[in-house]
Amino acid sequence: MRGFGELEAAIMDRLWVRGEPTTVREVLDDLRPERDLAYNTVLTVVDNLFKKGWLRRERAGRAHRFQPTASREEYGARLLRDALDEAGDPAEALVRFVGRMTADEAAALRRALQAHERGAA
Structure with a gap:
């Protein structure tokens, strides 16, 4: 296992700090004061973390809420x-x-x- 990339680590940090299922929009809003990121960039990284098994997701209307699978x-x-x-x-x-x-x-x-x-x- 390698460590997370820079953006993966920033996203995981936000999710660990929040401690509750979170949408991509909420993660993006948390990251915006420090980084100028597009929604699709964050969505892609979150989806990759999900596919790698680091996140679980649940339906929230038309979106998903994500939560870490490990502390x-x-x-x-x-x-x-x-x-x-x-x-x-x-x-x-x-x-x-x-x-x-x-x-x-x-x-x-x-x-x-x-x-x-x-x-x-």
């Missing part, structure tokens, strides 16, 4: 998993990654590992 955190976890899969030595990549963590991030990782171990027992 922002799940997306990040998938990227991390893919990065480990691509690393020559995943264990060494983890050691180097942990070496760059802040104290708060390391504490969060410890808690996540403890929770994982409790769930696996």
Whole structure:
């Protein structure tokens, strides 16, 4: 899995922030203060995200409302998993990654590992 392109990421960000099914028009309105985009451009990217499985849609009159199929955190976890899969030595990549963590991030990782171990027992 590759990460989202620039416009895909901006659209997903708006959808994650909204947290509710959203029309393409609403996404476009959210993006307009920062970008001059055509409706059809946003529609095409949203449709591509739907076809890739990142969005679900529901009918809303003549339009559709879209909502992410995964949380922002799940997306990040998938990227991390893919990065480990691509690393020559995943264990060494983890050691180097942990070496760059802040104290708060390391504490969060410890808690996540403890929770994982409790769930696996």
